[in-house]
Amino acid sequence: MSGVDDEPDEAREPGRRAGRSLFRVRAAVGLVTVVALLSVITGIVNIGSPATGGPLSAYVPGSVERAFGFTGALTGFVLLATSAGLRRGVRAAWSLAVVLLPVTALQGLVGSTAIAVAGRTLPVAAPLVALSVLSLLGLLLNYRAFDRAFDVSTSQLAALSAIVGSLVYGTVGTFALRESFEGVDSLTDALYFALVTASTVGYGDVTPATETARLFALSALVIGTASFAVALGTLLTPAIEARLAEALGTMSDSQLELLDDHVIVVGFSDMTEPIIEELGDVPFVVITRDEEKARRLRDRDAEVIVADPSDEEPLRRVGIGRARALVAATDDDAQDALAVLTARELNPGLNIVAAVTERQNERKLKRAGADTVLSPAVIGGHLLVQSALGEAGMEEFAAHILAAPDEEALAPDHPDEAAASDGGESDAADRGGPESADERGD
Structure with missing residues (x-):
C-alpha cells in the first residue's frame, strides 16, 4: 500500500524539480x-x-x-x-x-x-x-x-558594421581637421559632432570654419544618415517578417539565411513526429505543402516552410547547399523520389535518407539518388513477426537501434566506409544473400 502511495510522488518529482x-x-x-x-x-x-x-x-x-x-x-x-x-x-x-x-x-x-x-x-x-x-x-x-543562440544574419552584421564605420569615419575625420572646426578640442568633441551630424540633429555648437571642413561635414552627413537609414530598415524588417511568419506558420527569409549544417525534412506524415523527436538539438527545417500541418509544427517551435518539396526554389531557400542531410519521409513514394532527385541535382554531396512506403519502390528511390532507403513498415513487421514466433531479443534489438547516436546515423564520420557498407548491403540484397531482407524474414 505504501508503494502505491509513493509512486505518484516519484512521478511528480521531475516536474517539481523543473518548476523549482x-x-x-x-x-x-x-x-x-x-x-x-x-x-x-x-x-x-x-x-x-x-x-x-x-x-x-x-x-x-x-x-x-x-x-x-x-x-x-x-x-x-x-x-x-x-x-x-x-x-x-x-x-x-x-x-x-x-x-x-x-x-x-x-x-x-x-x-x-x-x-x-x-x-x-x-x-x-x-x-x-x-x-x-x-x-x-x-x-x-x-x-x-540560457542556451539559445543569438542569430544574426549577414545583412544585419553588415548594417551594424556600416553604423560603426560611419561613426569612426566622422569621429576620426573631425578630430584630424579639428583646427578647421569651431568647438572641437578633443576626441570626445569629435565623436559628439559625428553623432549629431549622423542623426541630423544639428545643435550648431560645433561648426566647420573652412571649405575643407564643410566638404568633410557634408560627406559625413551623407554617409551617416544613409548608414542609419539602411540599418534601421535592415534591423526592423526581420522583426516584422518574423511576426508575419509566425502568423502564417512559415519561416522568414532572414531566418532561412541563418540555417547551416542542418537537416531538411521533406513532407509531413506519421513519421515526421518521431523524426523531429529523434533529431533533438540538431537544427532542422520541414518543407510541407499543408498549411494546417505547418501551423501545428510552428506551434511546437519547429522551423517550417509551406512549399512543394520537389521544387528547386524551396530547397534553395532552406539552404540545401549548407545542409548536412535530407530526410524524405512522406506517404507518397513518387513525391519522395522527385524530392530526392531534385535534392541530388542541387547538392551532389548531400547525405539523403528516404523512407519507402511500398517495398518495390526501394530501388527506384536508390536510382533517384538516395544514399539510404529504409522501409519502416517492413522493419517493424519483421520484428513483430520474429517476436511473435518466439525469437528472443527482438525488443533488445529494437532498443539498441533506437539508442544509436542520431548524428552518426545522419552524418557518418567516415562517409567512404558508410557508402561501402551501404553498397555491400545493397549487393547482398540484390543477389539474395544472407543479408537480404527476404532471407531475414524467413
Missing part, C-alpha cells in the same frame, strides 16, 4: 530587471541632485565620478534591454548581463552613496551593489538555462 529550476531562473531575471531600474533611477537623479561620494570616490578623478551620473542611467537602459533577451534564454544576453552587473556595482561604489530627494537623504549605493552581486550570482548559478 524555472522559479530560480525567473528570480534571477527579475533581479536583473530590478538592478536595471535602480541604475536608471539613480543615474537620472544623480544628474540633477547633489550627491555624496562613494567609498571609492577618493581614489578616482572627479571627472570620472561625475561621469557615473549619466553612465549609470545608460548602463541601466542597456540592462533593461538585456533582461528581455534573458527572458528568452539567449546566451548572448546572459554574457552581456554578466559583464554589466559588475559595472553597476562599481558605479554604486564610485558614484554617490546617497541622493537628496525632497529634503531627505536616501541611500542608493548599498541596494545597488547588493542587488548587482545577487543578480550576478543568480545568473552564474543558472547559466545552463
